[in-house]
Amino acid sequence: MQVIAHIERTKKTTKVELPAKATVKHLLEKLAVNPVTVLVTRDQKVLIETQELKDKDTVKILSVVSGG
Amino acid sequence: MACKKCQTEPVYVLQNHAPLCKQHYLHYFEKKVLKTIRTYKMLEKGDILVSALSGGKDSMTCLYLLHQYCQKQGIPVKALAIDEGIEKYREQTLKDAATFCKTYKIPLTVLSFKKMFGFTLDSYLKDHKMNPCTACGISRRYLINRGARELGATKVATGHNLDDEAQTLLMNQFKGNISLSAKLGPMTGALMHKQFVRRIKPLYFMTEKEVALYAVLMEFPVTFVECPNAEGAFRLQLGEVLNTWEQKYPGTKQGIVNSFLEILPSLREQFKSTKQAIGTCESCGEPAAKTLCRTCELLEKIKVKKK
Ligand code: SF4
Numbered sequence: 489m490q491v492i493a494h495i496e497r498t499k500k501t502t503k504v505e506l507p508a509k510a511t512v513k514h515l516l517e518k519l520a521v522n523p524v525t526v527l528v529t530r531d532q533k534v535l536i537e538t539q540e541l542k543d544k545d546t547v548k549i550l551s552v553v554s555g556g
Numbered sequence: 557m558a559c560k561k562c563q564t565e566p567v568y569v570l571q572n573h574a575p576l577c578k579q580h581y582l583h584y585f586e587k588k589v590l591k592t593i594r595t596y597k598m599l600e601k602g603d604i605l606v607s608a609l610s611g612g613k614d615s616m617t618c619l620y621l622l623h624q625y626c627q628k629q630g631i632p633v634k635a636l637a638i639d640e641g642i643e644k645y646r647e648q649t650l651k652d653a654a655t656f657c658k659t660y661k662i663p664l665t666v667l668s669f670k671k672m673f674g675f676t677l678d679s680y681l682k683d684h685k686m687n688p689c690t691a692c693g694i695s696r697r698y699l700i701n702r703g704a705r706e707l708g709a710t711k712v713a714t715g716h717n718l719d720d721e722a723q724t725l726l727m728n729q730f731k732g733n734i735s736l737s738a739k740l741g742p743m744t745g746a747l748m749h750k751q752f753v754r755r756i757k758p759l760y761f762m763t764e765k766e767v768a769l770y771a772v773l774m775e776f777p778v779t780f781v782e783c784p785n786a787e788g789a790f791r792l793q794l795g796e797v798l799n800t801w802e803q804k805y806p807g808t809k810q811g812i813v814n815s816f817l818e819i820l821p822s823l824r825e826q827f828k829s830t831k832q833a834i835g836t837c838e839s840c841g842e843p844a845a846k847t848l849c850r851t852c853e854l855l856e857k858i859k860v861k862k863k
C-alpha cells in the first residue's frame with residue numbers, strides 16, 4: 489500500500505510504499521525518523537506508534553525538536 | 557490499544573506502556589506539572605510571577621499552566637517576551653505570543669535587543685565572530701532577569717523541559733564546565749544577589765515531545781518554526797544523540813536529570829562562592845562574576861569596533 493507523508497519541517501511530501509497493515513512505527517522507520525522527535529497526525533488526530541495505517545492515508549509529521 | 561482509563565483512542569503511550577486518550581493525557585500532564593510546582597515550592601502566596609514567553613510550545617504551555625495555577629492562588633502573572641532581532645523567525649513567534657496573551661488576557665511586555673542594547677542579534681553576528689547562541693543566550697537571560705525585576709517579579713518562570721536540562725547537563729560535562737551545572741535545577745538556589753530574580757522551571761520533568769503534544773492538543777497558536785541559527789548548534793547535536801539513546805533505552809533523559817538532582821545540593825555547596833555571578837556589574841548594576849557582566853562585555857566589544 490501507499491501512504492502520503494507530509495513532513496512539516498521541510499514542507500516536503502513523499503509517497504511511501506509500505507506492506508499492508510503497516511503501522512506508524514513502520515512508516516517512521518522507512519523515513520529514518522526517530523519517533524521520539526515527532527508527532528504524527530492523520531485528519532488532525534494524533535496517532536500512536538502502533539496505529540495501523542491504510543492505503544492512501546495522508547499523514548503529517550511534525551518535528552517537536554526546537555533549537556535554542 | 558485503547559486508553560487504559562476509558563478505553564477510547566489513545567494519543568500517547570507512557571513509558572510504562574500505558575496508553576492515554578486526549579483527555580487523560582492532558583490530565584496526566586497537568587498533574588505532573590502541578591506536582592513539580594508543589595514539590596519544589598516554586599510559588600507562594602505573595603509572589604509576583606513573570607513568565608518568559610518566546611512564543612514557542614514550551615513557554616506557551618508553561619505560561620498557560622502557571623496562569624491557571626496562579627489565578628486560583630491569587631498570584632499576579634505577567635508575560636515577558638524578548639525580541640533578539642532574528643529575521644525570519646522572531647516576528648512569527650512574537651506574533652504567536654501576542655495572540656496567546658490576548659486570548660488569555662495576560663499582560664505582555666516585549667523588550668528588544670535593539671532598544672535596550674542598540675543592536676539586533678543579526679547585526680551583532682554580522683560584525684562579530686561568535687557562537688550565535690552564546691551571544692543570544694547571555695543577552696536574553698540578562699533582559700529576562702532585568703525585565704522581570706522591573707516588572708516587580710519575585711519569581712521568573714521559563715519553559716525549560718527535560719530535554720533542555722539533559723542537554724545542558726551533558727554540554728557542561730563535555731566542555732568541562734561542571735560549575736555551571738550548579739546553577740541548574742527546577743528552581744535556582746537561594747538569593748545569590750539581590751538583583752537576581754529566582755527562576756522556576758515548571759516543565760522540568762516533561763519531555764519535549766510531551767510538551768509539544770500538550771500544545772498541539774490544546775490548540776495553542778504555535779508555529780513550529782526553528783531559529784535559523786539553531787542548525788549545527790552543539791546543543792542540537794547533543795539533543796539528537798540523546799533522542800537516539802532515548803529511543804533505544806527509554807528513560808535515558810530522565811536518568812541523566814535524576815542523577816544530577818541527587819548530587820545538586822553538594823554541587824551547589826561546592827561552587828557556592830566560585831564562578832557564580834555574585835558581584836555587581838560596574839556598568840549596569842546587574843549581577844556579574846567579573847567587573848562587567850557578560851552582556852556589558854559584549855557591548856564593550858561593539859564600542860571597541862566602532863572606534
Ligand atoms: S537557537 Fe540560538 S540564536 Fe536562535 S534563539 Fe535560540 S539561542 Fe538564540
Ligand SMILES: [Zn+2]
Binds near residue numbers: 559561562564
Ligand atoms: Zn481516556
Ligand SMILES: [Zn+2]
Binds near residue numbers: 838850
Ligand atoms: Zn552590565
